[in-house]
Amino acid sequence: MTESERSASLAVFPGSFDPITNGHADIIRRGLSVFDRVTVAILVNQEKKPLFSVEERVRIVREVWEGEPRVQVDTFSGLLVDYATRVGASVIVRGLRAISDFEYEFQMALMNRRLKPRVETVFMMPAEKYSYLSSRLVKEVFELGGDIQGLVPDVVIRHLRDKRDAAR
Numbered sequence: 001m002t003e004s005e006r007s008a009s010l011a012v013f014p015g016s017f018d019p020i021t022n023g024h025a026d027i028i029r030r031g032l033s034v035f036d037r038v039t040v041a042i043l044v045n046q047e048k049k050p051l052f053s054v055e056e057r058v059r060i061v062r063e064v065w066e067g068e069p070r071v072q073v074d075t076f077s078g079l080l081v082d083y084a085t086r087v088g089a090s091v092i093v094r095g096l097r098a099i100s101d102f103e104y105e106f107q108m109a110l111m112n113r114r115l116k117p118r119v120e121t122v123f124m125m126p127a128e129k130y131s132y133l134s135s136r137l138v139k140e141v142f143e144l145g146g147d148i149q150g151l152v153p154d155v156v157i158r159h160l161r162d163k164r165d166a167a168r
């Protein structure tokens with residue numbers, strides 16, 4: 001197959017991204033080493049009480065990946081597999097940090113496969129230094145005055161500070 005015959009591969013990296021962490025960024029980078037393009041798909045979920053609105057999260061992820069045209073940012077609601085099919089992605093990428101992630105991820109991957117067998121879930125492991133990292137912990141540590149340098153992109157630290165200052 002020649003290069004021009006090969007259709008560009010697209011992977012969807014779904015999640016809440018409230019906010020994006022360096023662990024997420026690490027998975028996106030790994031995704032780019034395997035797939036031509038990665039779409040960061042932010043779930044619009046009215047039930048959860050997020051710190052950043054969906055619009056803010058889209059803006060933040062776009063700022064982080066400014067200058068990298070292979071990364072796109074989008075939102076979705078409804079079933080993830082329907083979204084993936086709609087945008088022409090045959091792969092869902094998820095990060096696996098530890099064994100504790102496994103059960104939930106395993107259930108989701110098999111349910112998604114049952115719903116749409118042609119959409120494959122690919123798991124990627126972030127660097128060990130991010131294996132304990134989560135958006136929830138980052139928010140908690142920041143709120144309590146701890147240092148989150150190196151755990152999230154600098155853009156995120158700026159947005160967290162702006163939000164804190166606006167609430168004062």
Ligand code: PNS
Nearest residue numbers: 014015016017043078079080108111112
């Ligand atoms: O960052 P998160 O909260 O771990 O991401 C979870 C996400 C967005 C991947 C998951 O909640 C999801 O895919 N929701 C969309 C609804 C759906 O498709 N549900 C069935 C999946 S088994």
